[in-house]
Amino acid sequence: RGRTGYTSNYGLEELRTAIAAYLRKHENLEYNPENQILITVGVSEAMDLAMRALLNPGDEVICPEPCYVSYKPCIMLAGGVPVTIPTTQQTAFRVEPDRIRAAVTPKTKAILVSYPSNPTGAVATRELLEQIVAIAREHDLYIVSDEIYDRLTYEGRHTCLPTLPGAYERTILLNGFSKAYAMTGWRIGYAAGAPDVIEAMMKIHQYTMLCAPIMGQMAALEAIKNGYEDSQQMIEQYDQRRRVIVKGLNDAGLECLMPGGAFYAFPSIRRTGLTSDEFAERLLMAEKVAVVPGSAFGDCGEGHIRCSYATSIDKIELALERIARFIANL
Ligand SMILES: Cc1ncc(COP(=O)(O)O)c(C=O)c1O
Structure with a gap:
């Protein structure tokens, strides 16, 4: 055109x-x-x-x-x-x-x-x-x-x-x-x-x-x-993934609130005794799961990690398995 x-x-x-x-x-x-x-x-x-x-x-x-x-x-x-x-x-x-x-x-x-x-x-x-x-x-x-x-x-x-x-x-x-x-x-x-x-x-x-x-x-x-209708379907999928990731993180022992919006879960990692930088780096190295240290978002983000659920449910489930294994092995 x-x-x-x-x-x-x-x-x-x-x-x-x-x-x-x-x-x-x-x-x-x-x-x-x-x-x-x-x-x-x-x-x-x-x-x-x-x-x-x-x-x-x-x-x-x-x-x-x-x-x-x-x-x-x-x-x-x-x-x-x-x-x-x-x-x-x-x-x-x-x-x-x-x-x-x-x-x-x-x-x-x-x-x-x-x-x-x-x-x-x-x-x-x-x-x-x-x-x-x-x-x-x-x-x-x-x-x-x-x-x-x-x-x-x-x-x-x-x-x-x-x-x-x-x-x-x-x-x-x-x-x-x-x-x-x-x-x-x-x-x-x-x-x-x-x-x-x-x-x-x-x-x-x-x-x-x-x-x-x-x-x-x-x-x-x-x-x-x-695109409104298509994006509505996508949003419903995010909602399902949100429930899966929050349950999985809590089951793995990371206390996590149910986020009301966006596509991130922000669990506490305090009980692991690691800083958010250490947690993110060690998880990446040991299990090839990428999360963002909470400290990247301000000092009060320390003690948390950000987990994005803007990915497929299969990948989320695999990542949750690996996070659980990582924590069990600490
Ligand atoms: C809160 C917030 N604002 C702005 C942006 C940047 O958005 P854009 O792609 O429109 O530049 C992001 C991207 O992650 C975001 O999370």
Whole structure:
């Protein structure tokens, strides 16, 4: 079809319009595709742009941990200061709003939230998100909400943060096609928010990226228009795998909560006496099973490992057998 050229800096108009229609249909949110949606090279780029657009040197961003590995580097690369709030298994890895409130200073610019969470699989209740919005309103802060795992919510319904009263105008919603449509390599994400912030992000994007690749944008357009049912089936499979992996890890003696979303289990390895680095390396060497040390996601991730269940049930069962053998042989 000859569609191999650059697109608008904001991204293909058809794709922005389709995303706006999707957000209207599923979340009852109104974003103008002309100036409130920016197509990016994954949520990765969108996060970087959001931080660079929002932050002045020394501005602080409150960020619950354990969290996705790029958050702190993106904040720091933009000249900001990450202010991390630890969470633990005792609170199901949900951030405690009082701790956010206590962390606010005159330099705080934004709160970065991401539910369902990578690496913990934690989901937020509507009440928790409302409390976060209330703090942001009290102190006039932005909220950057990475909702890349929104569709991968297994119990109840995901609350899209900008739908909450008072949240829309201060939230930059980040989402993309990598997880819900299993399109990681196509590299398409988007940011939706207030026109001034989206324009500031677009200015950086225009000089660093020009536009997201048109091939990925065309594929994302197909996914958002016609892929919903297929991805729903995939999500049901993840739900089955989630139950298998959590049961297997607990049976192997690693205490593991049932994650409410994403595709990760985050069991405790404390009873083995190993650090998460040691556990991951020794498991890899002894049994050829790859897990990520919890410490990669922040200090409070120590004592845990992240196990992805974005793979076939056969492989998950084999990995569980090997993990059980590894622990028995320690
Ligand atoms: C929470 C979270 N945000 C962002 C990303 C990056 O996504 P993308 O492929 O859209 O750049 C990931 C990838 O694992 C993730 O887990």
